Amino acid sequence: MGEKLLEVKNLTIGFPEENGMHTxxxxxxxxxxxxxxxxxxxESGSGKSMTVQTIMGLKKTDACVSSGEILLNGKDLLKISDEELAKIQGNDMSMVFQEPMTSLNPVKKIGWQVAESLKIHTSLPDTEIHRRVVEILSNVGLPKPEELCDKYPHQLSGGMRQRVMIAMAMICWPKLLICDEPTTALDVTVQAQIxxxxxxxxxxxxxxxxxxxHDLNVVKEVCQRVIVMYRGKIVETGYTxxxxxxxxxxxxxxxxx
Incomplete structure (x- = not known):
């Protein structure tokens, strides 16, 4: 492992309860x-999703980070303003969720949704934004990307929607891509393609x-190192x-x- 991009140090997250904190x-x-x-x-409940949502700045409102640091390029994401975080989200780091239908806007066309991050983070002209949207849709293996821009999420298959989600996450070429169970809802063939x-x-x-x-076979396919979490703690880590x-x-x- 070369230079560190992300460092999570002594992160503890909990929910307030009547008699203290549920960690x-x-x-x-x-x-x-x-x-x-x-x-x-x-497995679910091990704390893995809560960890990555907190890294992304998406933790639930009543969740409290009681200690720790999350350093991206040496900058502590827990100590920066919401404005600074918004500049990093989607630009330096982005996330692919497990259920595209809950993450894609049902009433917006695919092209608009993929372009949104570029509109927020760059001042590129519309023609260049459109060119990049078509290019990234093609890069993630979607057929007829020009036509796809005018379609709505419900007109696509599950596997195609997941590719759109990856295109949305990659449009600004982030340094860090967080994938939260991105293949869980897909059949085995589509899962392999993703x-x-x-x-x-x-x-x-x-x-x-x-x-x-939660699936070690999937992790074996793509990951160089693996971290095993159980009940909120890391119990084992090493090369896959x-x-x-x-x-x-x-x-x-x-x-x-």
Missing amino acids: VVDNVSFTVGRGEIVGIVG LQLLRKIHEEANTSILFIS DEVLYHPKHDYTKHLIA
Whole structure:
């Protein structure tokens, strides 16, 4: 692993309760290097989604970060203003969610939705924005990208919608792409295509990817290193093959089984 792009240090997140705090992420630390793909695995409730939502600045309103730092390029995302964070979201880092239908706007055309980030973060003329939208839709393997710009999300298949989500996330060529269970709702064939697409993006753009999943087989396909989370803590971490073939923690063994 070369230079660090993302550093999460001693991150603790919880929800206030009558008699104190219910901790969901407990003193979590890890790094993602430039051009590295790192997986976080664990069953639902392990704290993995809460961790990445907090990195992205999307944590639930009543969730409290009680300690820790999240450094992107050395800048602590927990200490910057909302305006500064808004400049980073979608530009330096972006996220692909597991259910495109909840993340895509049903009443806006695909072209408009993919272009939105470019409109926010650049002052490019409309013709150049349109050219880039068509180009990225083509890059993520969508047929007839010109025609696709005029379609609505409900007119696309699940796999196509997920590709649109990846195009939206990649339109500003972020340094960090966070994928939260991006293949869960897809059938096996489409899932394989999406994983192949993420590998291609990683190779061509040297994008760092933080890949969240509960499925170790999926992680094995794309990730160089893996972090195993259980009940809010990291219980094991290492190179993917090492963790999968020589697991040390009982929970990892249980996940593999």
